[in-house]
Amino acid sequence: MKITFVGTGSGKTSLKRFHSSILISSNNHNLLIDAGDGTAKALLGLGINFNNIDSILFTHYHADHFGGVASLFTQMKLNGRTKPLTFITHKLLVKHLIDFLNSTYMFFEIAGFEVKITGFEFGKVYRVSEFINFIPKQNNHIKQKEELKNKNVPFLSSSFYFEVEKKKIVYTSDIGNEKDLYLFEKIKTDIFITETTHVELNDIFTAFQILKPNEVYLTHIDDEDEKIIADWIDNLNNNSKFVLAKDGMVLKL
Numbered sequence: 001m002k003i004t005f006v007g008t009g010s011g012k013t014s015l016k017r018f019h020s021s022i023l024i025s026s027n028n029h030n031l032l033i034d035a036g037d038g039t040a041k042a043l044l045g046l047g048i049n050f051n052n053i054d055s056i057l058f059t060h061y062h063a064d065h066f067g068g069v070a071s072l073f074t075q076m077k078l079n080g081r082t083k084p085l086t087f088i089t090h091k092l093l094v095k096h097l098i099d100f101l102n103s104t105y106m107f108f109e110i111a112g113f114e115v116k117i118t119g120f121e122f123g124k125v126y127r128v129s130e131f132i133n134f135i136p137k138q139n140n141h142i143k144q145k146e147e148l149k150n151k152n153v154p155f156l157s158s159s160f161y162f163e164v165e166k167k168k169i170v171y172t173s174d175i176g177n178e179k180d181l182y183l184f185e186k187i188k189t190d191i192f193i194t195e196t197t198h199v200e201l202n203d204i205f206t207a208f209q210i211l212k213p214n215e216v217y218l219t220h221i222d223d224e225d226e227k228i229i230a231d232w233i234d235n236l237n238n239n240s241k242f243v244l245a246k247d248g249m250v251l252k253l
């Protein structure tokens with residue numbers, strides 16, 4: 001299996017990094033996690049064929065994780081895609097995904113390929129392919145503020161545990177606080193991928209000591225934080241387990 005960091009930037013648009021997107025490739029199934037604004041261009045730059053993506057899973061609907069889906073979907077149509085595509089999102093967000101695509105005049109009926117949608121619930125196990133399973137859990141990244149309580153949008157953000165060809169991977173994406181690092185604490189993970197914008201580096205290190213994953217990949221990197229994170233890794237005693245992710249980085253497991 002292979003993990004490709006397609007976009008490793010934060011919510012701030014950067015000239016150095018694309019917004020969030022990660023590709024998990026396993027035995028003929030390519031699962032894209034998030035499609036932040038600009039993901040189609042990021043994939044193009046990495047030589048990844050849009051039409052080889054089998055499914056797209058979303059952590060949450062902020063623009064840096066979701067804003068690129070309409071453009072990516074459009075590219076699939078323009079590039080003559082014929083194979084089916086599956087969107088995977090929280091079941092309460094299915095309507096919003098469809099509305100968003102329809103607002104850009106992208107309708108499944110005219111895509112030229114079959115589009116399926118899986119709406120998940122937190123805490124259940126889902127099978128993406130023969131070798132990819134995941135469990136979604138709600139994290140605290142998106143909270144409905146009092147003044148927004150009448151907005152008809154589900155305020156939901158997910159973290160995921162993946163089992164890919166027996167490898168155990170946790171991907172936190174954007175979280176609310178350090179407690180969200182422990183959502184899958186009972187699982188001894190091989191690869192732990194966490195964002196770095198909404199959590200302190202020392203809290204990530206504490207979680208690493210408790211959870212003991214084999215490797216930690218730090219992503220969602222703000223330009224202003226990049227040097228701070230790189231220096232922090234350099235100064236760790238046992239720093240070989242920590243990696244600052246970069247766009248285009250590929251892990252082969």
Ligand SMILES: [Zn+2]
Nearest residue numbers: 010011064174
């Ligand atoms: Zn983000």
